Amino acid sequence: MKPEHSDRDRRSPRTRSRPAEAGTVGNSAARSFPGTLLVSKAIYLGLAGATLALAAVGHPHPGRGFLVEFGVGLGFVGFVMLAFQFALTAKFRWLSRLVGLDVLLHFHRQMGFFSYGFILLHVGILISAQPEYAAYLDFRVDVPRALALWTVLLALTAILVTTIWREDLGLSYEWWRISHAALAALILFIGLVHILRVGWYIADPWKQWLWVGGTAAAVGLLVYTRLVKPLRLRSRRWRVSKVRPEPGRSWTVTLEAVDHRGLTFEAGQFIWLILGRTPPTAIQHPFSISSSAAQEDVLEVTIKELGDHTSRIGEVKPGTVAFVEGPYGNFVLDDDVKEAVFVAGGVGITPVMSILRTLRDRGLPLPTLLIYGMPSLEDATFLGELEELEEEGSPPLTLVPVFEAPPQGWTGETGRITPKLLERRLPPDHPGVGYYVCGPEPMMDLVEKHLQEQGIPLSRIHSERFNIA
Ligand SMILES: Cc1cc2nc3c(=O)[nH]c(=O)nc-3n(C[C@H](O)[C@H](O)[C@H](O)COP(=O)(O)OP(=O)(O)OC[C@H]3O[C@@H](n4cnc5c(N)ncnc54)[C@H](O)[C@@H]3O)c2cc1C
Structure with missing residues (x-):
């Protein structure tokens, strides 16, 4: 290594495209990453505890035996965890800056498996503890109810199978993403109706409103991420000014801001890029910015040919419209790195x-x-x-x-x-x-x-x- 320069101004903005503003997440926040994961787990435990406490508050009926109450509790917790999944994928920039998108999505995946397991256990434990609960799934007893509950079980299984074996099933990433969100929203809706109709622990109107409000907030996050945010991008257009080949079957795409100041980012961060389409669209891909953060109105991404989208990058013509969502990620220099x-x-x-x-x-x-x-x-x-x-x-x-x-x-x-x-x-x-x-x-x-x-x-x-x- 070359000798270290001791005269570097430690307070300089380093690789940020602008000095950190008061209140923004500073580089040192990324350092707390292992702590952040612990905090996330604590939040989930807190959520589970709060859900069960909420159910118990003001509940007038006596207990129905450990297994039944345990099974019901698992159902409540599984449902709340599922609703919280929408927050993890809402693409909050501050959250991705704090823990990194890969960590966030890994956590989302793990929590998804847990909530799936809890909901299955909810069904299994209740039926084994009191076989008459099997009537909930019996078409001969109540067709709409059985249809709704079987739909949830099948939709949950479909989410699990397509997530684990997406590539083996030949499902494109875009279709997987669309179906994943649609199935999750459907499960949440049916789950809410199920909770309200059973009504055992939530007879009070205020509790019912809380469940409706919480579920609406989760679905609202989905609408915000997939519709509102993309629609807001429309006012910040970019134009492809150059596409040049690089060694290694890669292309550097240069983007110029059209009628706006560009993007403030930290070197090392990435964007979701939409090329030749107007948002909202499912066709958006993450790419690290390869250009200098010193320039905000011109961005470069360097893309390696891989699949259906990236292997056509070389055909993109200068003048093509583009939209940039971001910046995201925490692959950035910490303030105290020497x-x-x-x-x-x-x-x-x-x-x-x-x-x-x-x-x-x-x-x-x-x-x-x-x-x-x-x-x-x-x-x-x-x-x-x-x-x-x-x-x-x-x-x-x-x-x-x-x-x-x-x-x-x-x-x-x-x-x-x-x-x-x-x-x-x-x-x-x-x-x-x-x-x-x-x-x-x-x-x-x-x-x-x-x-x-x-x-x-x-x-x-x-x-x-x-x-x-
Ligand atoms: C944070 C981050 C930064 C990246 N930076 C770069 C970069 O600088 N240069 C570069 O060449 N590549 C980068 N990639 C990888 C790039 O996003 C994928 O190669 C590209 O999306 C593949 O798309 P495809 O349709 O051509 O390939 P496919 O064959 O359709 O997909 C190949 C794999 O890419 C992933 N992928 C596909 N579409 C998406 C999508 N819309 N969103 C997320 N993942 C997807 C999936 O894992 C998929 O299995 C980055 C990825 C991430 C997550």
């Missing part, structure tokens, strides 16, 4: 590029090390510019290219990024070092594991996973 270590693989270089370009444009001399894994020289996106940055020394950069298939005469690192390579190349750790990892899943798993084995706390390891589905 040295940054990046480990990137393939197209995972994009957020790192934005950070390095921003440090350069702002003249911030943060010492940086970049271990960059690439399949071959032909796939080496941005390698030329990175070598120039290293030569110019602004920011002080040590570049470690790692080629799986090295070019002839190459004397540097070869193969994949391994723990041995990391041991050789990582600088001595100290509390001022921030680690940033972005690339293929196996590489990220390996690097994260290695860093943790070295005793580096999670709060100093930032990851951006491109596979969130």
